[in-house]
Amino acid sequence: MESHPLVLLVLFFFMSQSTYSQQTPFTSCLQTKIGPLTNILYAPENPSYKPTLQEYVKNSRFNKSTTPKPNYIVTPNTFAHVQAIVNCANGNNIQIKIRSGGHDYEGISYTSTEPSFILLDMFNLRNISVNVGARLAYVQAGAQIGELYYNIWKASNNLAFPGGVCPTMGIGGHISGGGYGAMLRKYGLSVDNVVDAEIVDVNGRILDRKSMGEDLFWAIRGGGGASFGVILSYTVTLVDVPEIVTVFRVERVLEENATDLVNRWQYIAPVIDNRLFLRLFIQPVTIKPHGKTIKASFIAMFLGNGQELLGVTNKEFPELGVNKNDLREMSWIDSVLYFANFDNKTKPEILLDRHSDTVNFGKKKSDYFQTPVPKTGLDLIFKKMMELGNVVIQWNPYGGVMAQIPSSATPFPHRAGFLWKMQYLVDWKDATMEKENLNQMRILYDFMTPYASNSPRGAFLNYRDIDIGVNHNGANSYAEGKVYGEKYFLGNFDRLVKIKTAVDPKNFFRNEQSIPTSSTK
Incomplete structure (x- = not known):
């Protein structure tokens, strides 16, 4: 019998709107508490399940057919929905994974080693409000850091927030894990600038700072929110930025004295003017006429104009040879775009694009350093990196305000005495390269053991690493x-x-x- 087109259309519409085909104790509980679950709950048979799951997967290693999948995805539209989801999952002993942006390096926010789990995806809860007079911003957990930056910029040219440089990171994970960016030497971590929060606890209650108490408020500012409840929002303090900031990128290879410059960087970057963040990026390259070598990129953001910056670099780091032709003066919001690697013509509205990043396969690890690496050690590290070929290292200087905040002020402990944090990175597009690249990463990490902090060897929660x-x-x-x-x-x-x-x-x-x-x- 031939199917009538209208019947097929109705059936397709019904299937696309249905969220699940079978009632379970969890879905029955949720329906009782919040009513119809259309566009809130998705079971694997729903056509929207797969695209909803994949939309915020930021590492292709965890987007395979073999990757564990949630029994349901729930996408709350209100805080009351979150309360109901927590109560129903807890009452039925089903694990919840909480995703605010999907940037968890190990996919922990949306995969699980347990046989059954629910993905609570916060992307609908992303309201932001900025109060310039009070110098505060309220931001919900499902918002991205780039959206927060954009809203602050629209409200004021002289205020900012010290958060990360990747604009698509979700607020809930980024801030609850610590959060840092190019202003950390001047203003500390993101969590050092949080004054209130809202969370749904294990009993389904919505708590703010006053009702949760100072212990729990302390814990969710760097201890990882997902261990304690569902982060709903943070209220953050905004910080002063000048109308003009200055950036530069100076690159040198080994044949251009890069080793000596990296060696000097170790002694200068953590103690220089705290308005200057001078990131160092080390990568193996093959270029003419040198062949295989190491390229050191010195990437700076300075809270001031170019003339002021030259005064600092000429005095403190003349060996780098920074000159006025290396400098670019711009607004703070344009420096956000610069550090996110957008081109010069990109407008701030790109920060509202929740999928502006490129998703590849990747593995990251972290280390902390309390003493400089000897120059002989740098030679050995660079040689090993060239042998391996794919792993790069990002060096992020501390000091400044970071050295003045007590290690117990928040769960994040790496303060005074820690000179910089390293991030090891390897990314690839070809799935068949996974074994090789993971092996390269672990070889280099092991090789760095004599130089890194010890007893214990430190790591950064926002750079999640399941190997440790x-x-x-x-x-x-x-x-x-x-x-x-x-x-x-x-x-x-x-x-x-x-x-x-x-x-x-x-x-x-x-x-x-x-x-x-x-x-x-």
Whole structure:
């Protein structure tokens, strides 16, 4: 019998609008609490399930047919929806993974090692309001950092927020893990500029700073929000920026004295004028006439004009040879675009494009350094990088305000005494290169052991690294958590455990690197 086109159209419409084909205790609970689940809950058979899942996957390593998939994706439109989702998942003992932007380097925010889980995707909750008079901004967890920057810029040319340089990072994960960018030496981390927050706790309550108490408020400013509840919003302090900031990028290869310049950078970048952030990027390259070599890129942002910057560099780092032709003066918002690697003609409206980044396969790791690497060590590192061929290293200087904030002020502990943070990066487009590139990364990371911090070797939570420890959330949860927890949080780990035990004693909010409770000590 021939199908009538109208019947097929109606069937397609019904299938696309249906969110699930079978009632389960979780879906029944959710429907009872919030009503129809159309455009809120997606089961695997729904046509919108796959594109919704993939929309905010920012690492192709976790977008494979073999990648564990959630039983349901839920996309709340209101805070009340989040409360209902938490209550229904908790009541039915189903794990929740919380995704605000999808930039988790290990895909932990949207995959799981547990057999059943729900993805709570926050992308609909992205309201932003800026109060110039109070120098505050309210931003919901599903907003991206670029959207926050844009809204601040539209409201004021002289205010900004010290956050990361990748505009598509979700607020919930970025800030709750620490958050940093080109103004950290002047204004500290993102979490150093948070004055309030809203969270849904394990009991489904919406709590602000006053009602959650100072312990929990401390924990969600650098300890990772997903261990303690669902971050709904942050209220942040805005900071002063001049109408003109200055950037430059100076590049040298080994044959142009790059090793000596990198060596000098180690002694200068952490102690120079705190208005200057001088990032160093080291990568193996093959160029004529040198062949295989190392290129060192010195990438700067200075909170001031070019003449002021030249005064600083000529005095403190004359060896770099920065001159006025290297400098570009611009507004703060244009410096955001510059550090995000957009071209000169790009307008700030690109920050409203939630998919402006390129998604590849990738692996990242991090280290902290408390002493400079000897020049002989630099020679060995550069030789190893050239042998490997694909891994690059980003050096991010600390000092300035970072050295003045106590290590216990937030869960993020790497303050005074830490000269810089390294990020090791390797990205690739060909899926068949995964094994080779992961192996290169681990070889270089092992090679760096003598030079990095130790006892423990530190790591940065926002640069999630599953290699440093995994929690199976069983009888050994505390011991497993301590392995990676002390690397991320040093002496602050046990305070986080104490707070976790108080606010989520049954460990409902858990993941492969969450804060454990003390019950498994």
